[in-house]
Amino acid sequence: MYRFLLTPRWWGINLFVVLAIPFCVFMGSWQLGRFEDRVDNHRSAERQSEAAARERARPLADLLPVDQETSGKRATAHGRWDRQLLVPDRKLDGKDGFYVLGLLKTDGGKALPVVRGWLPGDPADARVPAPPEGEATVTGALQASESTGAGGVRPAAGLPDGQLGAISAATLVNLLPYDVYDAWVTVEQAEGKMTAVPPTAPKGSGLDIKAFQNLGYTGEWFIFAGFVLFMWFRLFRREAESARDAELGLVTEEPQREVAAP
Known part of the structure; x- marks a missing residue:
């Protein structure tokens, strides 16, 4: 009754199933591994952030360039405040507001962007405290430069x-007559009514949308494997029933109709 399994058609079906199911399982396992790696990176970044908050502040030059290991580390820089800019459309604790960004011209000649704090509301209507005059020493969490247009960041235009x-x-190099560090610092304690901005996790180390996409793809690949197996079983049962009916003589061939000659 199962001799149909030896036909070329079923050889092709069986070969497809034998190759498709392991492939789907492999791809699902790979996507699950990617998700687990992102979870591990996220936990590692949290531990590094907690450890960095307890570490002694190091000179800015010792932590550059910014990478996943140095991002969030406590950095210190000395210089003189030059000018101040506002960075709109920044949320903190679910509230709309903006960053107060001061430019500290360091002893080396370059300017270090420093987020002095966050204020609620529209920057056009807000009263922003001016940066202190004279020399200053800034200590805060080191961050990598942002990418224009990514993650909700508005373009300058x-x-x-x-x-x-x-x-x-x-972006800053087009506004200033001197070089700017490819990094920025968010202060640990903000002045006046401003709120200190907590450091963000390094790029690629958080549980972002890509991490949950990997988890979704994991489920999809395992569903594909189950679907292939289900369709094979359905075809097999239908073919077996047809073969059994043929052996019992329950299948009758329709008589061929004679076509009259014109």
């Missing part, structure tokens, strides 16, 4: 004077 879309050296 269309913003009023004195506002900046992204904290990026590539």
Whole structure:
């Protein structure tokens, strides 16, 4: 009754199933591994952030360039405040507001962007405290430059004077007559009514949308494997029933109709 399994058609079906199911299982396991790696990176970044908060602040030059290991580390820099910009469309604790970004011209000649704090509301209507005069020493968490247009960051075009879309050296270099560090610092303690901005996790180390996409793809590949097996079983049962009916003589061939000659 199962001699149909030896036909070329079923050889092709069986070969497809034998190759498709392991492939789907492999791809699902690979996507699950990617998700687990992102979870491990996220936990590692949290541990590094907690450890960095307890570490002694190091000179800025010792932590550059910014990478996953140095991001969030406590950095210190000395210089003189030069000018100040506002960075709109920044949320903190679910509230809309903006960053107050001061530019500290360091002893080396380059300017270090420093987020002095966060204020609620619209930057056009807010009263922003001016940066202190004279020399200053800044201590805070080191961060990598932002990418314009990524993660909700607005481009610089269309913003009023004195506002900046992204904290990026590539953007600031067009506004300033001197070089800018490809990094920025968020202070640990904000002045006045401003709120200190907590450091963000390094890029690629958080549980972002890509991590949950990997988890979704894991489920999809395992579903594909189950679907292939289900369709094979359905075809097999239908073919077996047809073969059994043929052996019992329950299948009758329709008589061929004679076509009259014109």
